[in-house]
Amino acid sequence: MTDLSPVFPPPGSAGEPSSSPALPSATSAAATQAAAALHYHLMGIGGIGMSAFARLLRARGHRVSGCDQSLSELTAQLGAEGIAVSLGHEAVHITSAPQGAFGPVDVLVASEAVPKDHPELRAAQSAGIEVRPRMALLDELLRAGPSVGVIGTHGKTTTTSMIAVAMQGAGLDPAAFVGGIVPEFSSNARVGQGPFVAEVDESDRAFAELSCETAVFTNAEDDHVGGNQATYWETVEQQHAGFARFVAASSRVLLCADWPGLEQLCVGAREALSYGQAEGADYRAVELKPDAEGTSFRVSFRGTPLGEARVGMPGLHNVLNALAALAVTHLYGGDFGKAAAALAAFRGPGRRWQRIGELGGTPGGALVVDDYAHNATKVAAAVQAARQTGRRVWVVFQPHRFLRTQQSWPRLADALMDADEVFVMxxxxxxxxxxxxxxxxxxxxxxxGNGHRGVRYMPNRAEVLATLRAQAGPGDIIVTMGAGDVWKLSRELAGVPT
Structure with a gap:
């Protein structure tokens, strides 16, 4: 196994929180670890997860390169940070031949979604280059020191972001691996002394073999189930058994007491704590006071008040996400008041209730929000958050994947019923x-058929834009929803460059 040193000291080591920026230059790391420096090449480096790995590896002093089927703003950012990126996947990327794009490679990193007979993988195997699954990298980081792994079907990116932001605000110095861009870090990764906080994605079945110090378990449903995709589970029972294995292998679990069935999946946990509104939860959110911008609430631990808190995004699901972050920060000794203040100022990671602007870029125009919601539970939560603002709610929904739509179109329809106007693309x-x-x-x-009078099938994007510009008023909110490219519409509506 090649060396992948953690971005934090091992448990029990001393040291004050670092004052270095979120993603510092790798120069000092490279100087101290020159002997261990390797060349990692990442396939699909433009993905949100692989790009985070690239940044963490680079900050540890390793040489990093990558390739992707398309170039983007994110790959351009990686290039500006000194990470070489090439368009397309080719065998020459990992060879040492003169025509090789990057020179000799020590480790090729690929996700399970990459076909096993891919020419780049075969070339690495023929050359004796280690081919390492991306989950193996994450496993090493989680096991290397104090760690927090966030699992569940919904809310992982927001919860992981909130934990890292709360910890930083509380005087800790977390490292982070996030499936979205966190505004406070201007990145999807953060280098710090620890603990290491990571989003653990169940769409990669290898996640079930990982472990961490504290597993944060938000919920469990039936997403990423069925079909023949490499990243899907055959049955929901197999997926949930994977959650249970992850929990059992971790030192403790913090589970959402409000989500039915989670306790049964945590019976193998060495230590179990809970959070939620439910009576008996170890960490409880009480006296909720929702308003148009978010929700204020009080937090207690086993009946003892910890203090006042606020989340600056509407929706009950965000209260629970924030409560999980405050609970984790409390478990790691962070200052509760400072953590709560950091969360009150937090406005969410990219594409998670992201405020894009106002319609037409005009002050006082309809508020434009973009959200990654793509399955029924997430869609219902986003609609509920929109209703909390007190505005007339317009939703532009782009269903994601034919299989997912086949499995859940009735639930998606029901989840959208509370919106005033709905355009389905x-x-x-x-x-x-x-x-x-x-x-x-x-x-x-x-x-x-269920009586909604404001729903329209509208596949033409120009028609969507024209209708909203003509009909959405100053007191309205427009939410673009979906895991596809519907986010581009939100930028066009608000006059923000894509």
């Missing part, structure tokens, strides 16, 4: 082949 295929009979109109048809 065509399904974002995400490389899936169409499924006969599965179409966005299944959602609109069910909504119309």
């Amino acid at each position: 065509d399904i974002a295929a995400a490389s899936e082949a169409p499924i006969e009979g599965i179409h966005a109109t299944l959602i609109t048809g069910r909504m119309e």
